[in-house]
Amino acid sequence: xxxxxxxxxxxxxxxxxxxxxxxxxxxxxxxxxxxxxxxxxxxxxxxxxxxxxxxxxxxxxxxxxxxxxxxxxxxxxxxxxxxxxxxxxxxxxxxxxxxxxxxxxxxxxxxxxxxxxxxxxxxxxxxxxxxxxxxxxxxxxxxxxxxxxxxxxxxxxxxxxxxxxxxxxxxxxxxxxxxxxxxxxxxxxxxxxxxxxxxxxxxxxxxxxxxxxxxxxxxxxxxxxxxxxxxxxxxxxxxxxxxxxxxxxxxxxxxxxxxxxxxxxxxxxxxxxxxxxxxxxxxxxxxxxxxxxxxxxxxxxxxxxxxxxxxxxxxxxxxxxxxxxxxxxxxxxxxxxxxxxxxxxxxxxxxxxxxxxxxxxxxxxxxxxxxxxxxxxxxxxxxxxxxxxxxxxxxxxxxxxxxxxxxxxxxxxxxxxxxxxxxxxxxxxxxxxxxxxxxxxx
Amino acid sequence: xxxxxxxxxxxxxxxxxxxxxxxxxxxxxxxxxxxxxxxxxxxxxxxxxxxxxxxxxxxxxxxxxxxxxxxxxxxxxxxxxxxxxxxxxxxxxxxxxxxxxxxxxxxxxxxxxxxxxxxxxxxxxxxxxxxxxxxxxxxxxxxxxxxxxxxxxxxxxxxxxxxxxxxxxxxxxxxxxxxxxxxxxxxxxxxxxxxxxxxxxxxxxxxxxxxxxxxxxxxxxxxxxxxxxxxxxxxxxxxxxxxxxxxxxxxxxxxxxxxxxxxxxxxxxxxxxxxxxxxxxxxxxxxxxxxxxxxxxxxxxxxxxxxxxxxxxxxxxxxxxxxxxxxxxxxxxxxxxxxxxxxxxxxxxxxxxxxxxxxxxxxxxxxxxxxxxxxxxxxxxxxxxxxxxxxxxxxxxxxxxxxxxxxxxxxxxxxxxxxxxxxxxxxxxxxxxxxxxxxxxx
Numbered sequence: 001x002x003x004x005x006x007x008x009x010x011x012x013x014x015x016x017x018x019x020x021x022x023x024x025x026x027x028x029x030x031x032x033x034x035x036x037x038x039x040x041x042x043x044x045x046x047x048x049x050x051x052x053x054x055x056x057x058x059x060x061x062x063x064x065x066x067x068x069x070x071x072x073x074x075x076x077x078x079x080x081x082x083x084x085x086x087x088x089x090x091x092x093x094x095x096x097x098x099x100x101x102x103x104x105x106x107x108x109x110x111x112x113x114x115x116x117x118x119x120x121x122x123x124x125x126x127x128x129x130x131x132x133x134x135x136x137x138x139x140x141x142x143x144x145x146x147x148x149x150x151x152x153x154x155x156x157x158x159x160x161x162x163x164x165x166x167x168x169x170x171x172x173x174x175x176x177x178x179x180x181x182x183x184x185x186x187x188x189x190x191x192x193x194x195x196x197x198x199x200x201x202x203x204x205x206x207x208x209x210x211x212x213x214x215x216x217x218x219x220x221x222x223x224x225x226x227x228x229x230x231x232x233x234x235x236x237x238x239x240x241x242x243x244x245x246x247x248x249x250x251x252x253x254x255x256x257x258x259x260x261x262x263x264x265x266x267x268x269x270x271x272x273x274x275x276x277x278x279x280x281x282x283x284x285x286x287x288x289x290x291x292x293x294x295x296x297x298x299x300x301x302x303x304x305x306x307x308x309x310x311x312x313x314x315x316x317x318x319x320x321x322x323x324x325x326x327x328x329x330x331x332x333x334x335x336x337x338x339x340x341x342x343x344x345x346x347x348x349x350x351x352x353x354x355x356x357x358x359x360x361x362x363x364x365x366x367x368x369x370x371x372x373x374x375x376x377x378x379x380x381x382x383x384x385x386x387x388x389x390x391x392x393x394x395x396x397x398x399x400x401x402x403x404x405x406x407x408x409x410x411x412x413x414x415x416x417x418x419x420x421x422x423x424x425x426x427x428x429x430x431x432x433x434x435x436x437x438x439x440x441x442x
Numbered sequence: 443x444x445x446x447x448x449x450x451x452x453x454x455x456x457x458x459x460x461x462x463x464x465x466x467x468x469x470x471x472x473x474x475x476x477x478x479x480x481x482x483x484x485x486x487x488x489x490x491x492x493x494x495x496x497x498x499x500x501x502x503x504x505x506x507x508x509x510x511x512x513x514x515x516x517x518x519x520x521x522x523x524x525x526x527x528x529x530x531x532x533x534x535x536x537x538x539x540x541x542x543x544x545x546x547x548x549x550x551x552x553x554x555x556x557x558x559x560x561x562x563x564x565x566x567x568x569x570x571x572x573x574x575x576x577x578x579x580x581x582x583x584x585x586x587x588x589x590x591x592x593x594x595x596x597x598x599x600x601x602x603x604x605x606x607x608x609x610x611x612x613x614x615x616x617x618x619x620x621x622x623x624x625x626x627x628x629x630x631x632x633x634x635x636x637x638x639x640x641x642x643x644x645x646x647x648x649x650x651x652x653x654x655x656x657x658x659x660x661x662x663x664x665x666x667x668x669x670x671x672x673x674x675x676x677x678x679x680x681x682x683x684x685x686x687x688x689x690x691x692x693x694x695x696x697x698x699x700x701x702x703x704x705x706x707x708x709x710x711x712x713x714x715x716x717x718x719x720x721x722x723x724x725x726x727x728x729x730x731x732x733x734x735x736x737x738x739x740x741x742x743x744x745x746x747x748x749x750x751x752x753x754x755x756x757x758x759x760x761x762x763x764x765x766x767x768x769x770x771x772x773x774x775x776x777x778x779x780x781x782x783x784x785x786x787x788x789x790x791x792x793x794x795x796x797x798x799x800x801x802x803x804x805x806x807x808x809x810x811x812x813x814x815x816x817x818x819x820x821x822x823x824x825x826x827x828x829x830x831x832x833x834x835x836x837x838x839x840x841x842x843x844x845x846x847x848x849x850x851x852x853x854x855x856x857x858x859x860x861x862x863x864x865x866x867x868x869x870x871x872x873x874x875x876x877x878x879x880x881x882x883x884x
Contacts, residue, residue: 139621144704164702169645170636174704175617175711179581179806180669189670191803194612194744203611205744205802227622227713228631228884254803260606262586262616263705269617269805271669302636302647360647361633361696362884363711364621442670442804 002285002313007031007102010427015107015116016123018052025277025420025430026050031101032277032432033083033242036129045132047078047086049101050277050432053126056101060122071100082136083278087222087241088367091281094222094241098282131276133183134244135220135368140181140272141358142216142248142372143173147292147348149377152389168298171305171349171357176248176372177269184245184275188436190411191270193254203257207441210252210394211409214375215322215385215417217344218246218274219351220368227364233307236355237314242278245320245417245434246372249273252388252408274370275417275434283429287421289315289345291353304360305353314350318431319343320376320419322385327412328402336416337400339390342383344376411440444727444755449473449544452869457549457558458565460494467719467862467872468492470547473540474719474874475525475684478571487574489520489528491543492719492874495568498543502564513542524578525720529664529683530809533724536664536683540724573718575625576686577662577810582623582714583800584658584690584814585615589734589790591819594831610740613747613791613799618690618814619711626687626717630878632853633712635696645699649883652694652836653851656817657764657827657859659786660688660716661793662810669806675749678797679756684720687762687859687876688814691715694830694850716812717859717876725871729863731757731787733795746802747795756792760873761785762818762861764827769854770844778858779842781832784825786818786861853882 006012007029013020014028026032032050037043046059059079061067067075074097077085086094104119106112144150147167154162166172182188190211196203222241225231231239248268255267291314300306320343323336349357354371377384384390387408391397394407409415415438419431448454449471455462456470468474474492479485488501501521503509509517516539519527528536546561548554586592589609596604608614624630632653638645664683667673673681690710697709733756742748762785765778791799796813819826826832829850833839836849851857857880861873 139619141707166636166638166645166699166702170700172700172704172707174707175619177581177617177805178620179808179811182669189804192672193803194608196608202741203608203744205746227624230634230884251803257608258612258614259703259705260608261701261705262614263701263703265583265614265616266800266803266805270803299644302645304647358708361635361693361708361712362631363619363708366621369621442672 002288004285007098008286010425013107014051014105015112016052016054016105018054021052024052025432026052027427027429028102028105029427030279030283030429031098032279032283033078033134034276034278035082035132035134038124038128039130045081047080047083050126051105054123055126055129056105057122057124064118064122066104066118067100070096082368083134084136084368087135087220090223091238094280095282098280131183133181133274134276134278137178137181137368137370138366140176140178140370141173142176142374143171143354144374145171145347145349145354146374146376148346148379149375149385149389152377152384156393169302171354173354173358174263176272180269181272181274184273184434184436186273186436187439188249188271189439190441191251191254191266192441193251193266194257195253196257208251208254211438212250212252212387213322213409213415214248214250215320215340216246216248216372216375217318218244218370218372220278220370221355221365222367224365224367224369225359228362230362231356231359233305233310233352233356237310237352240281240351240355242280243284244278245275245419245431247273247415247417247434247436248372273434273436275432277432279429279431284316284421286426287317287423288313289317291315291350292346292348301353305356310350310352314352316344317423318419318421321417323416324406325414325416326400326402326404328404330414334402340382340384342376342378342385346378347373347376409438411438413438444730446727449540450728452867455549456493456547457554458494458496458547460496463494466494467874468494469869469871470544471869472721472725472871473543474721474725475520475576476718476720477524477574477576480566480570481572487523489522489525492568493547496565497568497571498547499564499566506560506564508546508560509542512538524810525576526578526810529577529662532665533680536722537724540722573625575623575716576718576720579620579623579810579812580808582618582620582812583615584618584816585613585791585796586816587613587789587791587796588816588818590788590821591817591827591831594819594826598835611744613796615796615800616705618714622711623714623716626715626876626878628715628878629881630691630713631881632883633693633696633708634883635693635708636699637695638699650693650696653880654692654694654829655764655851655857656690656692657762657782658688658690658817659760659815660686660812662720662812663797663807664809666807666809666811667801670804672804673798673801675747675752675794675798679752679794682723682793682797684722685726686720687717687861687873689715689857689859689876689878690814715876715878717874719874721871721873726758726863728868729759729865730755731759733757733792734788734790743795747798752792752794756794758786759865760861760863763859765858766848767856767858768842768844768846770846772856776844782824782826784818784820784827788820789815789818851880853880855880
């Protein structure tokens with residue numbers, strides 16, 4: 001397991017009481033970063049750290065000169081309108097800032113009252129805040145790292161031979177669209193596009209009929225590499241700033257007609273939703289896991305994708321859930337219906353393997369670049385991370401508690417993702433929500 | 443033909459004499475935009491306009507308050523370190539700035555001496571300048587719009603059925619990598635990557651053995667569209683700021699092993715070279731052409747990809763040339779060897795069709811976004827825009843005047859692109875050079 005320090009101490013509590021609630025995603029052991037401003041204000045956005053039901057305003061902390069040394073440098077960078085500069089500073093600065101924030105917010109000790117006196121004016125209620133994207137993403141790359149997802153999708157095209165020959169050798173990925181990344185809560189408009197129906201000779205233009213979600217994790221690059229240089233696996237691991245939830249909304253019918261031979265394009269660039277809180281790599285340290293076990297007979301990764309450290313702790317023990325709330329459920333104030341529950345530990349390629357492979361041709365990555373894992377599906381149907389898998393391309397509709405059924409997403413449906421890390425001996429942490437409601441084609 | 447004005451007047455000459463040389467790419471009828479600073483200086487980069495062998499420094503023009511109204515607003519925007527803000531202003535501003543620059547630089551008239559007195563201090567010798575990328579490209583998309591290229595490449599995989607069924611319906615494109623866009627002259631390092639040799643069971647990691655260029659045009663988006671909104675074909679045409687040359691360096695062996703099912707990835711993100719001068723859509727007005735003739739039997743484009751204007755002037759009559767200069771040729775100071783000569787008019791989809799299709803799902807495009815046409819190949823071998831076509835995947839090596847031969851690019855080889863527009867009754871304009879030397883794998 002990666003090295004733990006006092007910020008991971010399960011005994012540590014915060015003087016901000018809501019951070020100590022059993023169910024909170026944001027105890028003092030988490031301390032995820034985001035960018036926010038007060039809702040409805042014209043304030044300049046700045047970095048913040050989630051703590052219980054509040055946000056520690058890092059620009060306020062910076063102005064009040066509460067930190068010193070690397071933590072002061074990091075909190076200055078985090079006062080920008082995006083976290084890109086903080087991401088570029090690297091792990092020593094991130095760690096110093098996390099430690100300083102943890103100490104500022106910690107309960108106990110002789111100086112608790114003083115720390116509370118300094119820290120409390122820097123808190124903003126989360127319910128008063130508008131959350132924005134944490135980074136200006138220069139480039140976004142999406143991978144295809146879940147072998148169960150690749151197998152499920154491949155089976156629909158090639159029942160006898162679902163995985164292509166390169167799958168177990170290459171962390172398959174493709175360049176995604178950066179401009180259409182949006183923060184949780186942004187409405188997603190159903191795209192229109194060219195569809196080719198099986199019984200028609202020619203395509204037509206119509207609203208997408210097979211709109212889907214993809215349950216993914218995203219991760220942000222910290223210090224990058226120059227064009228023409230590469231990263232070892234352990235260097236890559238140290239350059240990952242943190243993680244979020246990612247919904248790679250997908251228009252399956254548009255994709256089926258457009259994707260050969262250059263891959264998905266308009267099927268994906270209709271919008272990609274990110275959860276606003278970035279859970280740092282350091283916060284996830286207690287929840288690392290060995291990389292996924294390769295079944296007997298699978299090739300071992302090539303040397304550039306192999307390290308003892310990655311094998312021991314490359315995996316992420318994160319429970320991932322997808323929920324659906326139809327317009328009727330929203331009207332009835334009913335709880336969302338859970339569609340799936342899986343774990344990121346089942347992913348075939350580790351995040352460090354994805355990043356190392358990405359840079360292996362000399363492609364330069366920059367602070368704030370975003371990588372997605374691809375849909376995370378596990379071995380059992382309960383854990384499949386998209387409707388195309390759960391409904392077998394719409395053929396087996398899901399029955400909902402309201403009596404409604406779904407093959408794909410309908411207008412007015414809201415898709416929500418949640419994620420938690422839970423391990424004995426550690427305080428559970430969560431990712432907050434990643435949500436979006438689908439609105440009709442314009 | 444699009445509307446012409448005094449800036450296109452073939453009689454107009456400049457008081458800067460080098461702009462009147464017969465062979466120059468940059469007569470007063472061209473006036474392409476770029477970003478520069480004095481070589482070896484720590485000057486702040488700013489916009490400039492090429493005129494003969496010099497650059498009109500737009501920040502100097504702005505400071506000297508030489509322009510009024512929209513031209514003054516536009517030249518202020520063009521004084522930024524990138525042209526993104528100028529691009530976002532839209533066609534009325536671009537046109538006002540072009541007219542003001544043309545008048546400032548024009549010879550003749552009673553006030554020529556006064557205009558020269560004002561303008562000359564704003565000129566910088568091009569040989570003293572370092573040219574940079576003209577825009578901070580938020581997103582880069584590459585198309586596959588030459589049917590001859592798609593057919594040539596398709597034949598190597600599917601001799602009897604080279605074009606996929608969607609080709610004549612969809613301007614096929616994919617999301618490219620923005621971070622690895624570089625300006626002409628930047629060295630390109632040969633990538634290493636996973637290669638799967640035909641006689642091997644497993645892939646290996648090795649330097650690319652099939653490094654290729656792709657001769658393309660790039661074009662920059664001006665005012666964009668919001669997420670969830672679309673563009674008509676004529677709106678799209680009016681939002682294209684200008685054009686450059688683009689070399690989509692391609693590692694064919696890496697691509698062959700990685701590309702299924704999500705498209706090219708590391709085969710492309712090793713570097714993409716852009717020529718520094720952006721020839722505006724307005725400068726190209728005299729060189730527009732009808733969109734490419736569809737052979738009898740080809741489907742007509744769907745309505746969203748059809749307009750009378752696009753049919754009449756969607757094409758680009760631009761002569762495109764690719765050259766190779768080996769290390770031996772450089773040592774002998776020999777002229778580059780021409781590999782191909784083609785014309786952008788042969789491209790199957792127009793640039794407005796590419797942009798309209800891109801936005802047709804509601805994908806948002808932003809000022810400074812870059813679109814590439816894909817390799818431009820014509821019907822005859824002389825006009826094929828990549829080595830994989832010219833050498834039939836390396837099987838028929840090209841013989842060079844030095845006695846050397848080439849299947850693909852070797853270390854030390856320089857690839858150069860040039861482009862010119864030549865029509866009777868008009869002054870010819872050019873694009874400058876797009877060049878890059880390949881260096882060995884690190």
